[in-house]
Amino acid sequence: MSKTITISSREQFSELLKSSSIVVADFYADWCGPCKQIAPFFEQLSRQLSQPGVATFVKINTETEAGKQVGAEYAVTSLPTFILFRHGSVVEQVRGSDPRRLQAVVEQLASDIEKAGQSGGGGGSSSASGSGSGGLAWRGADLPRGYTDLSDVINIPGLDWSNVDESVFSKRTLYSREKPSALNKSGGASDSKDWIESDTDEQVMLYVPFNATVKLHTLQITSLPPTEDEDEDEDELPMRPKTIKIFTNRPHILDFSEAEDTQATQEIELGEDDWNKDGTANIGLRFVRFQNVTSVVIFVVDGDGDSEKVRLDRIRLIGETGEKREMGKLEKIGDEPGE
Structure with missing residues (x-):
């Protein structure tokens, strides 16, 4: 069974950014051929790494009203675009159907996902500065959205x-x-x-x-x-x-x-x-x-x-x-x- 969450509203996505330490979002459209090509790989990563409250994989259809709103908020102008969030802040973007690039970026998060899971999670409402360990960068302040x-x-x-x-x-x-x-x-x-x-x-x-x-x-x-x-x-x-x-x-x-x-x-x-x-x-x-x-x-x-x-x-x-x-x-x- 897929662990990927389909976003149906902007509010749903905002709540996930607060409740999950790490969120990996796939921005796609039904007409986009490269989106369809990489979709099975994204599902595979989701099955392997999803953990409630720790790591959440979501799909955002940019043809829906919610998808248009979220896509505009994060300046998504090409498809597919994958955006990785930590504690609600953007840490990386991957544009295009490039499985190796996406896997390399997600693997940087793998140790953090494992450590967060061992410590019992820790929803996205915690400070952006985090623990400073693992593949995710420590931050003294939140990143501006879209950057x-x-x-x-x-x-x-x-x-x-x-x-x-x-x-x-x-x-x-x-x-x-x-x-x-x-x-x-x-x-x-x-x-x-x-x-x-x-x-x-x-x-x-x-x-x-x-x-x-x-x-x-x-x-x-x-x-x-x-x-x-x-x-x-x-x-x-x-x-x-x-x-x-x-x-x-x-x-x-x-x-x-x-x-x-x-x-x-x-x-x-x-x-x-x-x-x-x-x-x-x-x-x-x-x-x-x-x-x-x-x-x-x-x-x-x-x-x-x-x-x-x-x-x-x-x-x-x-x-x-x-x-x-x-x-x-x-x-x-x-x-x-x-x-």
């Missing part, structure tokens, strides 16, 4: 930075999918140094190239400096960033004088109210300025205090990859030309 975490398309070997104390971490630390160790202890302190701090002053320059052209929608920065009661001199405590400049499509990292004199794609100033309980600032970008992006430079100009050090625990770049098709016209993808 995904672009960590998988960051060109890790091409990462660069300036004025960073390199004695305790590697470049990939800042973009790790793991939950920051500081959140596992009270007060933000940790013996495991999985964050970065500036070196000679509070300024930090980060260069992030991508393996694909992307459109950036949101920047999420997590900063968890220790508190004053942790036996450190207040003047030596690292700060959260305050002023940030972002530059796009640079072939390499900028030097500090060049960044000071160059017009930024966007400049951001953060205040105390911008940081949530997990120490994350969710920064909306001017989307029209961040189209066709191949790299970004993130320049932390100053911090929110008098210290000479700034601390960064995690950075998430949120958006989409590739060209987005026009809204209002669903296309099938996967057929050979002429079919």
Whole structure:
């Protein structure tokens, strides 16, 4: 017997996102040949991995009223499209009838499904930050609907930075999918140094190239400096960033004088109210300025205090990859030309 749930209303889908830790949604149409080709494979994954309250596989017919509403909400413009949710937030999208791609993405969730099942489930109403273990990325803030975490398309070997104390971490630390160790202890302190701090002053320059052209929608920065009661001199405590400049499509990292004199794609100033309980600032970008992006430079100009050090625990770049098709016209993808 199939364990796949057919969505008949927008409210039904919203409730499933709240009640199931993981939801895998298949957006399809009856006229779509590639949708029919991959449907048996989707059913096979559903039979293997579905667990009540833990992992739910659903089918959404985009020709129905409910399907049109949900499809529009998540910017579904081609068929088939598979969207994977964790605690109600999009973690991945797969477009087209590509069983190997879909299986690879779902397999990333398999260990999390198994662990969640062993711990008795844990419906989707829990925090988006989650446990930080397994194949699913820890998040300090929810993803905006219709957009995904672009960590998988960051060109890790091409990462660069300036004025960073390199004695305790590697470049990939800042973009790790793991939950920051500081959140596992009270007060933000940790013996495991999985964050970065500036070196000679509070300024930090980060260069992030991508393996694909992307459109950036949101920047999420997590900063968890220790508190004053942790036996450190207040003047030596690292700060959260305050002023940030972002530059796009640079072939390499900028030097500090060049960044000071160059017009930024966007400049951001953060205040105390911008940081949530997990120490994350969710920064909306001017989307029209961040189209066709191949790299970004993130320049932390100053911090929110008098210290000479700034601390960064995690950075998430949120958006989409590739060209987005026009809204209002669903296309099938996967057929050979002429079919």
